[in-house]
Amino acid sequence: MTPKSIILFGLLFSSLSVQSATYTVTTSSDQGMGSLRDFIEKANANPGLDTIEIPASYNAQAPISPNLGEVPSGQTDNRMTITDDIIIRGLGDDYVHINDHQRWVSDTGSFNTGYPNDPNNLILRSSGLLFDINPRNTAGRPIDVTIENVWAEHMSGFIFSDNANVTLNNVILYKIVPRQGEASIMSTQDGIVTIKDSFIFENLGPRSAPTLIFNSNVFIENTAFESNGPLDENTASHVIQVSQDSSGSTTAVIKDSIFKGLFNSTFRFNEADAQIINTLFDGRDANRGWPIYVNKGKLTLTNSTLYYPTITKNVDPATYKATHIELINSAQLIANNNLLITVDGVNNVGSAIYPTDWDDTTIYPLAENNDNFISSPGVDDTPNTGLSLAGCVTTNCFVPNTLSIALVDKGDDDKALYDDGSSITSDYLKQTRPQGLRIDIGAFEKHESLYAHPDSYEVDQDTKLIVSSQNGVLKNDTNENSAPAALDQDALYGSVTLNADGSFEYQPDADYYGNDEFYYSINTSQAKVSITILSTGWTLIPNNAAPVANNDSYSLYADSIDTIVAPGVLLNDTDDANTQAPFYADLTARIYKQPMHGSVTLKETGEFIYTPDAGFIGDDSFEYDVTDIGTRHSYPATVNLHIQAGVPYGGKxxxxxxxxxxxxxxxxxxxxxxxxxxxxxxxxxxxxxxxxxxxxxxxxxxxxxxxxxxxxxxxxxxxxxxxxxxxxxxxxxxxxxxxxxxxxxxxxxxxxxxxxxxxxxxxxxxxxxxxxxxxxxxxxxxxxxxxxxxxxxxxxxxxxxxxxxxxxxxxxxxxxxxxxxxxxxxxxxxxxxxxxxxxxxxxxxxxxxxxxxxxxxxxxxxxxx
Incomplete structure (x- = not known):
């Protein structure tokens, strides 16, 4: 056999041996045939790109339970290990759910507060890492892993990866709390991470642990982040930390995204170049003044909005200032068409940007920065002796110079009209910014239209379906500006009346049963609503879904005992057994977590009595859940209380x-x-x-x-x-x-x-x-x-x-x-x-x-x- 024949035979053999397979999950269990773990192990053994499909029936009421806390011998948890190319895809119009039901109780009797492994906490149900991808580069090459249409919650970690290209598409990460001593909910080394059209919220980690750690290239697009970071309010850490990978060259791109609830969370790009494009950093409730650190890298900031308070409750006004960007160790900033806004900027003692080397024109190209609006006092031009900050020498942190003028000449909040004729209007956060002849600046909120998600409903034959706004088509959408729902395409086998708040009525055609659908949109995002019309000739066995408790808000008054009468917190809650108002019928409420600044007595009827601490004025909250007559419990809901001075309601x-x-x-x-x-x-x-x-x-x-x-x-x-x-x-x-x-x-x-x-x-x-x-x-x-x-x-x-x-x-x-x-x-x-x-x-x-x-x-x- 000639060498050429041998090569052709080898190529033919290798192509035949690489086979792609598709598997469909058939059980919510973590073990045995048909389980997600079973198919991952099969995909690891099968060369080629395999697909694991999870049917839509594995929803919030019947999720996949990975049993991550059941620790096998010689392991720290019961994680699922991926060592080959794989796609894990949720089927249907909505997310499939993976829920490890992580639970613990603190020494005060509160559920899921503190950290699971604190010595004073009693573990009710432990958890662990869900996906360990290519650990220690087992495959000896970069592997490709894609996860789509998945909602993961109540576990101690989502992904650790080594030398892998990881893509998250239309994924929700919720209530993932790392165990004490573990780093974050997601950590990567080498490869590329892509996160698109996703929602990452309320993932509160251990002390000083970043939420997401990337030692790899990162691309984030059309994704919302809200209320992530350390659970301890006295601790600050990073929502996203990007550092060098093994090659020494790392890039992070964040585009068309939104970050909210940054109460004690920052961002750090360490020896990595970052591009932030058309993104909103809403730091109005921030607990620290430094949102973005750049160390030995270049930050390119374009068409974005950064919004932060001056100083916050946990800092010393003489030491900490409202800072949007801190440049450390020769870091560069290229900024165009951005809004850097500080609340009450005139009285702010710090600057919006803290550079360490503005006097070096060889590393800071002045000409590339244009049309930025920065709240006064703008860029720091004065020495701050005795101030110790990361990357700064205490005697010469900020050298007076003239190079910062280009960034602050448009930053005077008191100026109503600029030389070029541009005027002051309002941006997304109702702060002023120049427009007119200049290009519009600041984030364009493209991310807000990304979250119109499909819905599904059932109704009996020849029966009108009436759906309230609480359970309407907008209930699962991320809709920052409360954009109205609009009917794009009517039903095929019936008629739909859709209201702006998402409530609707559907009347199926006479005698018709089967499937129907209509389409709606919010802004430019369209979604399908599927309706199953059940034949009345069948006897259905009801599936009792868990009730839904929705968040509530009340304004109350200081130094008074305030009563919110029934139905109180139950008013906007729903039970699947109720097809018409009141949708909270037969639900009972119970307290889940007491407020921090007062006490609550909650009755089963939803009525509650709130007694604030003496003299307390501000925001407080408590949590409750509801139970239906089938003893199914909802997820906890939060009741937000704004306690203000003045005359209370309920006077007689x-x-x-x-x-x-x-x-x-x-x-x-x-x-x-x-x-x-x-x-x-x-x-x-x-x-x-x-x-x-x-x-x-x-x-x-x-x-x-x-x-x-x-x-x-x-x-x-x-x-x-x-x-x-x-x-x-x-x-x-x-x-x-x-x-x-x-x-x-x-x-x-x-x-x-x-x-x-x-x-x-x-x-x-x-x-x-x-x-x-x-x-x-x-x-x-x-x-x-x-x-x-x-x-x-x-x-x-x-x-x-x-x-x-x-x-x-x-x-x-x-x-x-x-x-x-x-x-x-x-x-x-x-x-x-x-x-x-x-x-x-x-x-x-x-x-x-x-x-x-x-x-x-x-x-x-x-x-x-």
Whole structure:
């Protein structure tokens, strides 16, 4: 055989031996035939590019459970190792889910707080790394691994790779928390990492550990990052850290993306060139002032927006400043058409850019930087002696120079019009920026249109499907500006009415069952909505999906106990068993995590009572989950609370109070005297008889009288209802009143009577916009015992006192802000006769009817004899 024949035979043999295979996952288990782990092992043994497909049925309710915490002998976890080219692809219109159900409980009883391996935490379900790709370069070459349409959550790591080209396409990474001592949720060495059309959020790692570590080339496009970084709020680290690979030449490209929730997270490019294009860094809640470090590399920043506060709660204003970019060890910056905005830039003590070598024109090409808008004071031009920062000598960090002028000549926030005629308008974050004749600058939010995701629904034959906004087509979309949903293509076998908020109604054609679809869009992104119309001739076995608890927000007030009544937090929650409102029916709420700055009592009905810490003003939150009647639990939802100073909601006008009034001491004294006369006669005789004897020369002999009498009582009422938080005021508390009594006189002294009083009403003016003006109406019914002291000088000008029990009937035109403390009260009165014409008498009397009601009346009586 000739050498040429041998080569051709070898090529033919090698081509026949490289075979690609496609596998379909058939079980959610991590072991056995048909499992994801099983097919990865088969793909590793099969030369060529293999594809593993995961059916859409492995969704959030029935995810693949990789069981990563089950540690085999000699290993740290139960990771899945990939050593050959492979594609892992989720099928269907939505993500397939891989959920390791990582759970632990802290020593305070809170779920998933702190770190899983803290010594005080009890591990309920441990986890580990999901994919270990080409460990220690097992394949001896770069391998290609692509993961598509996958949602991974609740595990301690997603990918570690060595010499691999890793592509993540339409992937969500959520709640991935590395174990103590592990570096990040994703770490790569050599090769190329590509992340496109993905969402990476709420991955909170151990102390000082970056979320993503790349010692490889990186390309990120159309991807959103939110609330990633260290869980410890007192620790700062990097969302993305890119360093040199083995070749010594590394490039990172971030394009059309968004970074939010940067409360204590930064970025670091270490001896790597970085290009950032049309990307938004929304650092409004940042906990550190340094978002981007560049060390011994070149940063090319184009059409991007960086937005950060001046200084933050965990830093010393004299030491830390609001910095957007820090250039270390001869790093270069090429910036064009960018917005670098600092909140309250005029009062900021630091600069937006901290260069170390602006005076070296050989390494910093001034001419390449144009049309950037930088908040004052712009680039640092003054020495900062004694300030120790990474890469700076403490005596000469920032040398005064003239080269920074090109970047700050457009950065005066106070300037309304520039020399070229450009004017100030508002950018995405409502900050000013130049436009007009100049090119529009700052991020264009292209990433916002990337997240219209397909949806699927079911409905019975000949039944209208009505879907609320909470469960509508926008529920799984990332839609930063709340762009409206628009119907692009109607259904084929029915009709659709789609609302801007994502809610819709679908009416299938008569007698039709099978599949149907329509298309909608937000901005320029289109998605398909699939509808399955079920034949009513089939008996379906229901699949009880987990209920969905959605986040809530409330504004409350400091130093008050605030109650949010039912359905409270349940109002926007849903259960798949409910096809019409209320969609939260039969759900019960329970507390999952208490707030940091107060306490919450949460009822199963969704009602909760929040008590903030004394004097606390700011933002707080707690977490809860819901349970359906099938005992399925939702994922926890967050209730965000904004605690502000001022007058709380929920204030009341209170009538029928038990305290207050105008004659408290005198009434108590008279009540005591009455008790002495009626119930302690011996003591009364000992005290009073000598007094009466001493004045007997002045006393008149009165005839014994008994019988029925009636009265008419015109007068004045004093009405003073209590008001919570001084939320209402009243101009006048005195009103005209009228009453009438029917009584029986036993003798010259004692009588009983029943009295009705119309007490008029009081007008209250609301002092705060959340309350309404109101009118409170009063009526009163009482039964009293009356005792006249005729022993002094007879009937005429005889004083008397009254004791009884009354019923106060109070009402308001705004019942939601009004309540009666007590309807039934003891009442006390005093009076004196002013006219006596035998059967006709006139008295002047005062009555204390309740804590907020007193009357002064002129009583005209007629006695029947």
């Amino acid at each position: 006008v209170i009538a029928g109070t038990s305290s207050g009034g105008s004659i408290g001491f005198l009434s108590t004294l008279l009540l005591t005297i009455l008790a002495l006369f009626r119930h302690q006669k011996s003591l009364a005789v000992k005290v009073v008889v000598p007094l009466l004897l001493s004045v007997s020369p002045f006393a008149h002999s009165a005839e014994e009288n008994n019988g029925i009498y009636v009265t008419a009582n015109p007068g004045i009422s004093w009405l003073e209802p209590d008001t919570d938080h001084n939320a209402w005021s009243q101009e006048s508390n005195s009103q005209f009143s009228f009453g009438s009594s029917l009584g029986y006189q036993f003798d010259n002294n004692a009588s009983i009577q029943f009295t009705y009083r119309w007490l008029n009403s009081v007008d209250l003016k609301a002092e705060h916009t959340q309350y309404n003006d109101m009118t409170v109406d009063y009526q009163h019914y009482s039964f009293n015992f009356v005792y006249r002291v005729t022993q002094l000088w007879g009937d005429k000008f005889a004083p008397y006192f009254s004791l009884g029990l009354g019923y106060l009937d109070a009402s308001s035109n705004h019942a939601e802000d009004f309540e009666v403390e007590d309807n039934v009260h003891p009442n006390i009165g005093v009076g004196v006769n002013v006219l006596d014409f035998g059967q006709i008498k006139s008295d002047l009397q005062w009555h204390h009817l309740a804590g907020d009601v007193d009357t002064l009346e002129l009583v005209f009586s007629y006695y029947f004899k």
